[in-house]
Amino acid sequence: MQFGDTAEFNSALQSERLLWESLDNVTQRLPKLEMDEYERRIQQILQELGAPARVNQRVFLEATELVSVGLDIHGREQRLTPQAAKSWNGMKLAAEKDGEVLQLVSAFRSVDYQKQIIQRKLAVGQTWEQILRVSALPGFSEHHTGRTIDVTTPGSKALEEEFEKTSAFRWLERRAGGFGFTMTYPRGNAFGVAYEPWHWTFGDEMGQ
Numbered sequence: 001m002q003f004g005d006t007a008e009f010n011s012a013l014q015s016e017r018l019l020w021e022s023l024d025n026v027t028q029r030l031p032k033l034e035m036d037e038y039e040r041r042i043q044q045i046l047q048e049l050g051a052p053a054r055v056n057q058r059v060f061l062e063a064t065e066l067v068s069v070g071l072d073i074h075g076r077e078q079r080l081t082p083q084a085a086k087s088w089n090g091m092k093l094a095a096e097k098d099g100e101v102l103q104l105v106s107a108f109r110s111v112d113y114q115k116q117i118i119q120r121k122l123a124v125g126q127t128w129e130q131i132l133r134v135s136a137l138p139g140f141s142e143h144h145t146g147r148t149i150d151v152t153t154p155g156s157k158a159l160e161e162e163f164e165k166t167s168a169f170r171w172l173e174r175r176a177g178g179f180g181f182t183m184t185y186p187r188g189n190a191f192g193v194a195y196e197p198w199h200w201t202f203g204d205e206m207g208q
Contacts, residue, residue, distance in 0.1 A: 038061065038062075041111070041139075042059070042111065042138065042139035045111065045115050045138045045139070046137060046138070046139070048115075049115065049118055049119070049122070049137075049138075051118070051128070051137050052128055052132075058140065058142075058191070059139055059140060060139070060140065060141060060142055060144045060145050061144065061145065062110060062111050062144045062145075063081050063108060063144065063145055063146030063147070065081060065082060065146075066079040066080065066081060066082075066108055066146050067079060067080065067081075067082050067085045068085075069085045069088055069089065069104065069107060070104070071104075072103070072104040072105055072106060072107070073103050073104065073105055073152065073158065074105075078104050078106065078107035078108065079107060079108045079146065080107050080108055080146050080147065080149070080202075081108075081145075081146040081147055081202075083180075083202065083203070084146060084147045084149075084180075084202035084203070087179045087180050087181065087202050088149060088179075088181075088202070090179055091175070091176065091179040091181065094175065094179070095168065095171055095175070098171060098175075100153065100167060100168045100171045101153050101154055101168065102151050102153060102168055102172075103151060103152050103153060103154070104149060104150070104151060105149075105150040105151060105152050105158045105159060105198065106143060106149070106150040107143070107146070107148070107149050107150075108143060108144070108145075108146040108148075109141055109143035109144060110144065111138045111139055111144060112138075114135075114136065114137070114138040114139075114141050114143075114144070115138045117135055118131060118135060118137065118138065121135065142184060142199075142201060145201070147201050147202040147203055148184070148199065148200070148201045148202070149181075149199075149200055149201075149202075150198050150199055151163075151168075151172075151198055151200060152198060153166050153167075153168035153169075156168070158198070159196075159198055160198075161195060161197060163197050163198045164197040169197055172200065176200060179202075180202050180203055181200040181201065181202050182200065182201060183196075183197065183199065183200055184196070184199050184200070184201045185199055
């Protein structure tokens with residue numbers, strides 16, 4: 001997840017709405033006690049990190065049922081929810097039949113793993129502005145759902161807009177919807193997040 005520019009970042013930090021309001025969208029998906037525990041866990045992690053308290057992002061629940069979908073381009077095993085995994089595998093095979101190669105860059109990321117990402121960036125001296133341009137805070141990453149994939153194709157630099165110039169991206173535009181995947185952050189998206197042509201999500205996490 002990326003903020004488009006400094007103005008967007010500053011606007012988000014100055015928002016008067018605490019982001020815990022977005023938990024209202026998912027409270028019925030967990031018993032109240034579990035939801036309260038999840039909220040406290042995220043709040044504690046943000047406090048430990050010294051993270052900005054008000055950032056205009058959505059909160060995502062962490063998936064608990066996950067299956068392997070093989071290795072990503074870095075040789076790491078990746079996981080998705082069973083339904084998302086089945087759809088991803090089917091989509092990848094369909095692309096291959098059409099002469100396209102879809103590769104995973106990232107799939108499920110736990111809240112704790114997201115925390116480690118932030119900690120590593122803080123440790124090398126990055127500012128919160130620099131970090132939040134490219135990384136979501138723990139609890140705010142769509143990858144927590146186990147339904148989101150970052151993809152690339154041979155010859156394209158991972159996690160860069162240049163992916164949109166590939167035939168693999170054009171294939172996704174035509175065919176991904178048939179497998180239940182949509183691009184979460186197209187240009188001019190309602191979330192105010194920078195364009196991410198590599199970031200695709202299975203189903204409507206906030207609405208299901």
